[in-house]
Amino acid sequence: MSGIQFNNVTKYYQDGAGTKLTILDNVSLNVQPGELVAVIGPSGSGKSTFLSIAGALLQASSGEVIINNTNLSKMSPKQVSQLRLDQIGFILQTSNLVPYLNVLDQLLVVKKMKGKITGADKHFAKDLLKGVGLESKLKKYPEHLSGGERQRTAIARAFMNNPDIILADEPTASLDSKRAFEVVELIANFVKSRNKAAIMVTHDERMLSYCDRVYHINDGKLVLVEH
């Protein structure tokens, strides 16, 4: 089954006194290609923990995470980092662009890390940047972009490796309402048109209309919310 599956995932931390804090409690979730799913919850509810496990940055204490039919717990650390590079695109709260690279190079550098940049890579990058409305800004540097333009560059960059999974961590946190709506609409459109399985963690309930399903994290459980 493609996409991303959580099967009975539990995560606990030990506090200073050695007490177990259960942050995710037997969480199961299935996100298929073409779906954008939101996970909402207050500060400290476990959203970052959840997304870090989905992105293979953190291991579950028990349960299975399956990405494109591959069970992460059955892979070596090296295989996990390769899977993260090849199959997962991250969009973070702030765009985290490289200050000395122009917009086009922000995308091409992703390919450069893997080898030589081809004409097809350039074409793909330009197509993505067109998709986020930045075709006239290819040569601009981050300091000359607005906050929304920077975040749109970061969205295009997350799709550059053509990953199957997109994970967005509060992607609208640094934006005003208008820009925030534009950014989530773009993510939703890309997810649909490019058939990605996407999870967005947010506390911004205004953005939920763009999502196929919405879950609330409550006492470590994921609860489906009507919206």
Ligand SMILES: Nc1ncnc2c1ncn2[C@@H]1O[C@H](COP(=O)(O)OP(=O)(O)OP(=O)(O)O)[C@@H](O)[C@H]1O
């Ligand atoms: N490495 C750790 N060791 C112990 N406790 C931790 C660790 N990481 C996170 N926690 C605790 O787990 C809980 C969930 O944290 P998490 O960062 O996942 O929440 P969040 O919903 O993303 O919060 P926010 O919206 O503020 O970013 C918090 O109570 C936090 O203090």
